[in-house]
Amino acid sequence: MGEIKKSWEEINQRLATGKAVVLTAEETAELAKTESPEEVAKKVDVVTTGTFGAMCSSGMFINFGHPEPPIRMEHITLDGVPVFGGVAAVDAYIGATETHPDDGRFGGAHIIEKLIRGEEVYMEAHAKGTDCYPRKDIATYIHKDRVNEMILTNPRNAYQNYPAATNSTHRTLYTYMGTLLPSYMNVNYSTSGCLSPLLNDPYLRTIGIGSPVFLGGAIGSVAWNGTQFNTEKPVNDRGIPLSNARTLMLVGNAKEMSADWIRAGYYKKYGVTMYVGVGFAIPVLDEDMAYRVMIRNEDIETSLCDYGVEGHPTLAKVNYRDLMSGTIEFRGKRIRTAPLSSYRRARLLAEQLKQLVLQGKFPLTAPARPLPEHSRVQGLSIIRDRRA
Structure with missing residues (x-):
């Protein structure tokens, strides 16, 4: 050929x-x-x-925006589902497979779908408070039109x-x-x-x-x-x-x-x-x-x-x-x-x-960089405690 x-x-x-x-x-x-x-x-x-x-290996970054006074969010839930807040003050990552502590059938994927649909989601966040981020608690409803970014x-x-x-x-x-x-x-x-x-x-x-x-x-x-x-x-x-x-x-x-x-x-x-x-x-x-x-x-x-x-x-x-x-x-x-x-x-x-x-609405462009030609998957080695 x-x-x-x-x-x-x-x-x-x-x-x-x-x-x-x-x-x-x-x-x-x-x-x-x-x-x-x-x-x-x-x-x-x-x-x-x-x-x-x-x-399953999916999720969404979200930037909530800063309230006044501001907060450095540490423990965050959306409709009761825990989301990861250890990335910045008001950034969080919603993992699709994270589940509600009281309902294993409801989780991060449902939150992502609700936000994409344009529905409101209840958010709670807590923090220790700092000089630059003095607020320690916040509870509000978020909507895709009222947050800065939602990046799948x-x-x-x-x-x-x-x-x-x-x-x-x-x-x-x-x-x-x-x-x-x-x-x-x-x-x-x-x-x-x-x-x-x-x-x-x-x-x-x-x-x-x-x-x-x-x-x-x-x-x-x-x-x-x-x-x-x-x-x-x-x-x-x-x-x-x-x-x-x-x-x-x-x-x-x-x-x-x-x-x-x-x-x-x-x-x-x-x-x-x-x-x-x-x-x-x-x-x-x-x-x-x-x-x-x-x-x-x-x-x-x-x-x-x-x-x-x-x-x-x-x-x-x-x-x-x-x-x-x-x-x-x-x-x-x-x-x-x-x-x-x-x-x-x-x-x-x-x-x-x-x-x-x-219709010319989807671009046809060559990759900026190729993906690896050779790559293999390793298992996780279980190593005895070295801290002693």
């Missing part, structure tokens, strides 16, 4: 003159049935992707693939992969298949630091690689990782976001999470990029892991066509499958992003 080449500038010029062809990843996957990568590279300029799933800052979003989960034990397990019934009675998975952003650019040729991203209904940016960014996972013959691999740290103005694309959630006996809509517009720069964005659900495999055993060992490989069919065959029997992410909304997001690109 390598004859057809298009630059970012050429594609942007085609967009500006109304000549560009923009398709969703699902539409491009359909072309793969009849077209070669060379033909797709000639015909298609941009491919839009989307996912809408639980992204998500350390680990848009996982590049994720293992499917099942349970070999004789008891029901309640996990971040949902409820897993005993004795392999069900399988849960959480990826939007051929629409998933990082599966359409598996080596991140077009996605890096500074890349624009559809984030929660607004245009955000890739700030850095996400935490637990892993380039060392095994891949299939399409270059698709067979397990959870690369991730992105995403930021954006939450005041511009929509509760259509930011939703609080709760997993029974596990905890609060936040559903986030994420999408990228991928330029088809050459035949190799065309080959990557032509992936179909049957081309994308993931590991089926046993969450009933320590270390979650891999039991088999499965593809997303089979997972999305509603059942898979495993060890001689049919097992029900269920998604934890919404394929319908991922499809809607990719279509919405397609229209934004065609």
